[in-house]
Every structure is written in structure tokens, then in C-alpha cells.
Amino acid sequence: MGALTWPADARPEVERLLKTYPRRRAALLPLLHLAQRIWGHVTDDAVALCAETVECSPADARGTASFYSMYHTHAPGRPHIRVCTNVSCQIRGADELLRVCERALGIKAGQTTPDGKFSLEEAECLGACDRAPLLMVNDDYVGPVDQGQVEALLKK
Numbered sequence: 001m002g003a004l005t006w007p008a009d010a011r012p013e014v015e016r017l018l019k020t021y022p023r024r025r026a027a028l029l030p031l032l033h034l035a036q037r038i039w040g041h042v043t044d045d046a047v048a049l050c051a052e053t054v055e056c057s058p059a060d061a062r063g064t065a066s067f068y069s070m071y072h073t074h075a076p077g078r079p080h081i082r083v084c085t086n087v088s089c090q091i092r093g094a095d096e097l098l099r100v101c102e103r104a105l106g107i108k109a110g111q112t113t114p115d116g117k118f119s120l121e122e123a124e125c126l127g128a129c130d131r132a133p134l135l136m137v138n139d140d141y142v143g144p145v146d147q148g149q150v151e152a153l154l155k156k
């Protein structure tokens with residue numbers, strides 16, 4: 001048993017997720033989401049708990065958590081801004097939008113402002129290419145956006 005356990009009020013959801021799929025391992029992604037909702041990000045202990053719950057290796061669960069950009073292995077600032085720079089967004093100006101964000105916030109992609117308020121991240125396809133160029137602010141899609149809209153958003 002790892003250092004962390006599921007809080008009592010989360011256990012029914014854990015059981016529901018485990019019963020939803022024919023194989024326990026398939027519940028790993030939603031359990032990582034649940035852990036992130038509970039603890040704000042997926043700590044090493046939370047990843048180990050998810051691995052133990054679905055009976056896979058911690059390395060396997062860690063690999064999964066680090067592969068998907070929606071899982072945060074450290075506490076992001078709020079707002080957490082993710083700028084998609086994958087192909088559909090890139091050809092519609094995403095790289096410049098990322099530069100606009102970096103200049104406005106005074107940080108590089110992958111960093112959090114010194115006061116801990118804003119995190120900026122370059123993201124792979126966020127799954128809404130029809131709205132390119134696209135960014136996410138916390139869990140909300142914002143797009144298509146232009147530079148002026150991004151600057152206004154950051155000022156707000």
C-alpha cells in the first residue's frame with residue numbers, strides 16, 4: 001500500500017470507474033482525472049495510488065500521466081493557459097500567439113509566473129482543430145483567437 005489512499009468520499013467513484021471497463025487497467029485515465037480533481041495535480045503518490053488501484057506498474061502509470069498534456073505533474077497556476085501549437089493551430093498563427101502570451105506574462109512556455117498566478121504551456125492538439133488557433137484557459141476552450149483577443153484576455 002502506497003502513502004496515499006482515496007478519500008472516503010471518492011471511493012464510490014473509484015469503484016464505479018473500475019466496474020465501467022472490462023479490464024481494470026482501462027480505468028487508469030479516468031482515475032488520473034479523479035486524482036487531479038482531488039489533489040489539484042497528479043503527484044507521484046497519486047500516480048502510484050492509481051497504478052495500485054488498476055494493478056499496473058507505477059512506471060506504466062507515470063508514463064501515461066506524463067504523455068497526456070491534460071495531466072499536471074506539478075500544481076499549475078490559475079489561470080493555467082495552454083496554447084496549442086500543433087499543425088492546424090500552427091498554420092493559423094499559434095506560434096505567434098504563444099510568443100504574445102510569453103511576452104505579456106514575462107515567462108516562457110512551461111513556466112509559472114513568480115507569484116504563482118499564471119502557468120503557460122505549449123500543448124499538443126487539444127482536440128478542437130476546427131477552432132484553430134486555439135488555447136485553453138483552465139478547462140475552457142478559447143478560439144479561434146487572434147493576437148488582439150489574446151492580449152485583451154491576458155489583461156483581463
Ligand code: FES
Nearest residue numbers: 084089125126129
Ligand atoms: S491542432 Fe490545435 S486543436 Fe488540434
